[in-house]
Amino acid sequence: MMGKEVDEMGFFKDLAAVFNKREMTFIDSFKESENIYSFLFEKDPDLHWEPGQYGLISITHKPIKNATKPFSLASAPAENVVRITTRIGDQPSEFKQALLELKPGMKIKMSGAIGSFSLKNNNPTLLIAGGIGITPFRSMLKQHAASGNGENKQIHLLYTDSKKSYLFKDELDALADRSVADVTYLDSRENLEKEIESFIARYKDNGTFFVAGPKSLVASVSAFLQGKKISKQKLKKDAFRGY
Numbered sequence: 001m002m003g004k005e006v007d008e009m010g011f012f013k014d015l016a017a018v019f020n021k022r023e024m025t026f027i028d029s030f031k032e033s034e035n036i037y038s039f040l041f042e043k044d045p046d047l048h049w050e051p052g053q054y055g056l057i058s059i060t061h062k063p064i065k066n067a068t069k070p071f072s073l074a075s076a077p078a079e080n081v082v083r084i085t086t087r088i089g090d091q092p093s094e095f096k097q098a099l100l101e102l103k104p105g106m107k108i109k110m111s112g113a114i115g116s117f118s119l120k121n122n123n124p125t126l127l128i129a130g131g132i133g134i135t136p137f138r139s140m141l142k143q144h145a146a147s148g149n150g151e152n153k154q155i156h157l158l159y160t161d162s163k164k165s166y167l168f169k170d171e172l173d174a175l176a177d178r179s180v181a182d183v184t185y186l187d188s189r190e191n192l193e194k195e196i197e198s199f200i201a202r203y204k205d206n207g208t209f210f211v212a213g214p215k216s217l218v219a220s221v222s223a224f225l226q227g228k229k230i231s232k233q234k235l236k237k238d239a240f241r242g243y
């Protein structure tokens with residue numbers, strides 16, 4: 001099938017999924033690191049997602065402004081739980097305050113999962129995460145490990161964080177030990193670009209690229225890739241607002 005037809009099919013699938021709003025029961029939350037929290041929800045048996053996709057999460061236990069926001073599903077379908085992981089600073093938005101107020105058994109709503117940010121082919125793949133942008137990649141790599149075909153695909157993860165506060169580091173290291181992916185931790189722009197260049201040099205035109213994180217990082221990495229003649233079709237982006 002042609003790329004455009006696949007995109008159009010994806011669009012209609014997404015549209016249908018957006019209207020399919022479901023209640024989800026909150027199970028628990030925990031602090032991952034300073035200012036980063038994960039929230040776990042029960043997964044309905046009929047909820048399906050492709051690792052890397054996101055849900056539109058709505059707060060329903062009280063009226064707030066901007067009650068619906070997109071969040072990558074950080075869990076793999078194989079984990080049988082819905083997990084979102086987010087940064088909550090000293091002055092949280094109303095939405096994030098409401099997340100912190102959730103008690104086990106309370107409900108939120110989610111529509112989706114939606115988006116085309118998922119591994120679709122067997123090409124060598126470069127995943128580029130900036131900070132909190134690691135969330136969709138956790139799902140992809142966990143699912144990849146669970147489906148047992150870790151060694152058949154070349155996946156490289158470049159994870160950059162200026163504060164070297166690498167979320168999910170123990171899990172990512174364990175996945176790297178099992179050869180699910182090569183994982184490189186970075187803390188500077190310069191080294192990130194060097195690593196991207198070495199991937200491009202190694203795989204020439206065969207590579208597929210994913211970049212996720214704060215909007216500014218996604219924009220600058222995309223511009224860098226386009227400068228290296230990587231076509232738009234080979235690049236998928238998840239730009240997180242509010243960071």
Ligand SMILES: Cc1cc2nc3c(=O)[nH]c(=O)nc-3n(C[C@H](O)[C@H](O)[C@H](O)COP(=O)(O)OP(=O)(O)OC[C@H]3O[C@@H](n4cnc5c(N)ncnc54)[C@H](O)[C@@H]3O)c2cc1C
Nearest residue numbers: 054069070071072085086087091093094095135240241242
């Ligand atoms: C495809 C996609 C996937 C995404 N996945 C994730 C994900 O996995 N994890 C994630 O964290 N985000 C993700 N995002 C971004 C997410 O949707 C939010 O935009 C982001 O988390 C910021 O939310 P916020 O409520 O803090 O933002 P905003 O309301 O935009 O607030 C931004 C900042 O403004 C300040 N602020 C806002 N309201 C107040 C207030 N009432 N009082 C004081 N200060 C205030 C706070 O400092 C806050 O941090 C994703 C976005 C997209 C498009």
